[in-house]
Amino acid sequence: xxxxxxxxxxxxxxxxxxxxxxxxxxxxxxxxxxxxKYWNLVIKKASELSKAYGFRxxxxxxxxxxxxxxxxxxxxSDVVTKEMFSFIDKNNDKIALRPEATxxxxxxxxxxxxxxxxxxxxxxxxxxxFRHDKPQAGRFRQFSQFNLxxxxxxxxxxxxxxxxxxxxxxxxxxxxxxxxxxxxxxxxCRKDYLVKLENFYKERGRRVKLCHDCxxxxxxxxxxxxxxxxxxxxxxxxxxxxxxxxxxxxCRNHFIKVLEYLDELDMPYNLHSTLxxxxxxxxxxxxxxxxxxxxxxxxxxxxxxxxxxxxLPRQAALGGGGRYDxxxxxxxxxxxxxxxxxxxxxxxxxxxxxxxxxxxDEEKGDIFLAQLGDQxxxxxxxxxxxxxxxxxxxxxxxxxxxxxxxxxxANKMGVKYTLILGQKEIMDGTILIRDMESGIQEIxxxxxxxxxxxxxxxxxxx
RNA sequence: GUGGCUAUAGUACAACGGCUAGUACAUCGGGUUGUGGUCCCGAUGAUCUGGGUUCGAUUCCCAGUAGCUACCCCA
Numbered sequence: 001x002x003x004x005x006x007x008x009x010x011x012x013x014x015x016x017x018x019x020x021x022x023x024x025x026x027x028x029x030x031x032x033x034x035x036x037k038y039w040n041l042v043i044k045k046a047s048e049l050s051k052a053y054g055f056r057x058x059x060x061x062x063x064x065x066x067x068x069x070x071x072x073x074x075x076x077s078d079v080v081t082k083e084m085f086s087f088i089d090k091n092n093d094k095i096a097l098r099p100e101a102t103x104x105x106x107x108x109x110x111x112x113x114x115x116x117x118x119x120x121x122x123x124x125x126x127x128x129x130f131r132h133d134k135p136q137a138g139r140f141r142q143f144s145q146f147n148l149x150x151x152x153x154x155x156x157x158x159x160x161x162x163x164x165x166x167x168x169x170x171x172x173x174x175x176x177x178x179x180x181x182x183x184x185x186x187x188x189c190r191k192d193y194l195v196k197l198e199n200f201y202k203e204r205g206r207r208v209k210l211c212h213d214c215x216x217x218x219x220x221x222x223x224x225x226x227x228x229x230x231x232x233x234x235x236x237x238x239x240x241x242x243x244x245x246x247x248x249x250x251c252r253n254h255f256i257k258v259l260e261y262l263d264e265l266d267m268p269y270n271l272h273s274t275l276x277x278x279x280x281x282x283x284x285x286x287x288x289x290x291x292x293x294x295x296x297x298x299x300x301x302x303x304x305x306x307x308x309x310x311x312l313p314r315q316a317a318l319g320g321g322g323r324y325d326x327x328x329x330x331x332x333x334x335x336x337x338x339x340x341x342x343x344x345x346x347x348x349x350x351x352x353x354x355x356x357x358x359x360x361d362e363e364k365g366d367i368f369l370a371q372l373g374d375q376x377x378x379x380x381x382x383x384x385x386x387x388x389x390x391x392x393x394x395x396x397x398x399x400x401x402x403x404x405x406x407x408x409x410a411n412k413m414g415v416k417y418t419l420i421l422g423q424k425e426i427m428d429g430t431i432l433i434r435d436m437e438s439g440i441q442e443i444x445x446x447x448x449x450x451x452x453x454x455x456x457x458x459x460x461x462x
Numbered sequence: 463g464u465g466g467c468u469a470u471a472g473u474a475c476a477a478c479g480g481c482u483a484g485u486a487c488a489u490c491g492g493g494u495u496g497u498g499g500u501c502c503c504g505a506u507g508a509u510c511u512g513g514g515u516u517c518g519a520u521u522c523c524c525a526g527u528a529g530c531u532a533c534c535c536c537a
Binding site: 023026077078079082083099100129131133134135136137138139143144145146213277278279288289316317318319320342343344345346347348370372401402403404405406407408409410411412418420422423424432434436439441 | 463464494495496497498499527528529530531532533534535536537
């Protein structure tokens with residue numbers, strides 16, 4: 001600390017007061033200025049697409065009642081039972097940091113009487129969510145999601161529209177993804193299916209061969225049996241009756257329609273018969289967005305792709321969603337069909353970084369204003385406002401005194417021109433304009449600054 | 463929740479059972495008190511925490527914590 005302390009004693013006092021450093025919490029991340037260009041890009045793309053497709057932005061509180069998530073996301077989901085940041089507040093209320101967005105959005109829909117708006121209500125949501133997980137690549141305890149929810153629309157067009165927007169989001173960010181899609185039916189046909197599934201596992205002693213977790217799943221949440229990664233379980237699951245074959249007529253027609261729309265839009269989807277999702281409220285259409293593995297793009301030879309085929313990168317899912325026709329009513333609203341999806345923004349940014357997609361540096365300016373002496377500084381502070389309001393991308397370092405340090409900063413900011421004002425120029429009514437690339441300087445009339453800059457950079461208004 | 467790897471300045475890396483823990487980049491200052499990019503000089507700045515072994519540990523051992531990573535699960 002070079003200039004902070006006038007006296008040694010002052011510094012001593014400061015050092016004694018300086019306490020132990022408290023670091024950030026586990027699994028939490030700071031977003032530093034250098035990284036913000038990625039966030040701006042992603043947020044901008046999400047906003048643009050949402051607006052274009054008629055989704056209007058909402059925010060909901062970070063804190064909600066614990067019960068909201070317990071009831072909606074489910075007692076059998078890991079997200080609620082194991083991973084929620086929940087605690088008792090000063091009022092003895094049991095509350096939680098939201099582990100996902102949909103329950104809060106549905107709550108808001110009901111609470112603000114949005115069923116009185118023209119249906120469907122299409123909502124765009126972006127913000128942080130929290131899960132008390134063990135941190136890992138692309139997984140944090142606080143992370144950001146971009147959600148779209150379409151509440152009040154039963155048509156399969158809504159499902160297809162959501163999937164399309166999701167797909168366009170990735171495609172326009174130059175991330176190669178495939179859509180994994182399945183239908184898990186409605187509570188009625190799923191009930192029939194679950195009976196079939198349970199019978200299947202009872203046959204030929206299959207149940208005994210299941211892994212420890214799957215034995216539990218068989219009782220608690222049999223759909224998840226299809227999703228296990230254990231070799232034996234995967235083998236059995238591949239022979240198990242498929243849920244799509246057991247759909248009732250309505251559900252089957254709905255699913256077929258969704259697929260037809262996707263075909264029409266040339267969406268590259270993959271029918272994924274064992275895809276089920278981790279939240280309890282889904283019905284009918286469920287989908288996830290997976291990054292296309294780099295291997296399959298680089299080496300297209302069959303032998304290289306063949307052994308990789310089964311190693312689907314589930315962990316790296318970039319997004320997911322589906323239909324949740326029962327949730328609004330279950331949460332105390334009128335019976336209302338709905339569907340939605342969520343995208344994990346940290347994972348998206350990870351992909352953008354992996355691909356080295358060049359991004360423009362937003363901090364670069366065009367003009368830098370340098371000053372020498374207090375009188376010049378005052379004048380330049382006023383000039384800065386004039387140029388800023390005229391729309392020029394102007395930079396400054398008013399607190400610096402030496403021209404050297406100001407030019408250093410101008411250089412780092414990559415400006416094309418630096419305007420230099422000192423005593424001499426004030427006396428003459430002029431200002432220097434320095435071309436930063438060539439180093440050539442010209443003296444110009446102070447009153448003609450704006451005209452001169454416009455001549456060199458063009459009129460920013462146009 | 464289970465496993466693997468790791469832990470040294472802001473960052474990226476060295477080194478050593480013992481003397482002043484080294485280099486690069488970054489930061490700050492100076493060479494040049496009205497001129498940036500290059501160059502030169504200088505300064506600031508680190509062995510995660512707690513135990514153990516040892517005459518002596520930053521180094522070896524154990525535990526904790528954190529980071530990375532795989533699994534589970536999810537985005």
